[in-house]
């Protein structure tokens with residue numbers, strides 16, 4: 575497999591890092607190594623990599639704020655979108671956003687241009703590509719709300735627009751297949767007063783600071799909220815707050831956050847998650863579903 579990665583390297587300008595420690599690029603700050611990790615700055619390189627899709631596994635990463643890579647690592651190529659995918663433009667009545675743009679940068683751009691309904695992005699620490707894939711959201715808003723379409727490079731090397739209604743965007747999920755790469759995201763938008771938007775931005779920031787352990791090594795909400803229930807409440811009532819495996823623990827501030835206290839392995843985190851799932855099932859008969867994406871064998 576690594577021979578293939580060397581071959582790919584000989585055909586692209588973007589630099590592949592070999593045996594890359596994924597702990598450096600995920601918010602959990604732990605996990606195994608990827609055989610290759612590449613920040614791709616142009617479409618040509620991206621297309622060249624895709625041509626090897628039947629010979630090598632690949633997976634996209636935004637900023638790894640929702641990602642756990644198992645300690646055994648990832649036997650393929652991790653692709654990160656570079657600077658050329660970091661632009662935001664207003665084209666007529668469409669807000670066109672590169673998939674590598676950070677959510678908070680989009681929220682700040684929207685504020686500057688008096689564009690409303692993007693305030694919720696201010697506190698989500700991912701990229702817009704990751705936000706579409708996960709249909710990220712908070713406080714009653716989600717990425718799908720204003721989404722018009724996404725520009726995608728598929729595994730056949732074809733670039734195509736996919737309309738929002740074809741993506742099956744539901745609570746923290748989409749039907750985008752693993753091999754499709756979101757390049758650009760187009761949103762519909764409306765204007766409002768700058769002050770109104772600023773007020774909402776500040777409100778959301780404060781609310782998060784009060785209720786979430788934002789400075790920890792975590793991936794945010796570990797599990798999806800089951801229908802009409804809050805995962806955090808179920809976890810807390812099942813007595814899991816503070817529960818620990820190795821150096822991973824269930825946050826005392828927000829029970830749906832698992833935290834790496836410093837030296838936790840990905841195995842510690844996954845085992846702790848499984849323990850929480852078991853306890854909640856025993857107490858409430860409800861099966862929690864992982865929100866975090868887990869990569870590797």
Ligand SMILES: Cc1cc2nc3c(=O)[nH]c(=O)nc-3n(C[C@H](O)[C@H](O)[C@H](O)COP(=O)(O)OP(=O)(O)OC[C@H]3O[C@@H](n4cnc5c(N)ncnc54)[C@H](O)[C@@H]3O)c2cc1C
Pocket residue numbers: 601633634635636637638639640641655673674697698699700701702703704705706707708709710711712754755756757786787788792793794795867
């Ligand atoms: C402190 C904290 C708070 C959080 N709060 C929230 C919250 O309020 N609401 C919420 O919804 N989430 C929240 N999250 C989770 C996370 O930030 C979101 O899921 C975010 O959208 C993930 O974006 P990312 O760019 O980091 O994606 P990653 O974690 O890197 O990847 C997530 C998934 O998206 C895929 N992906 C990423 N980019 C692309 C692309 N260009 N094309 C195709 N697939 C892609 C990856 O392959 C992977 O499957 C929080 C996380 C943390 C650490």
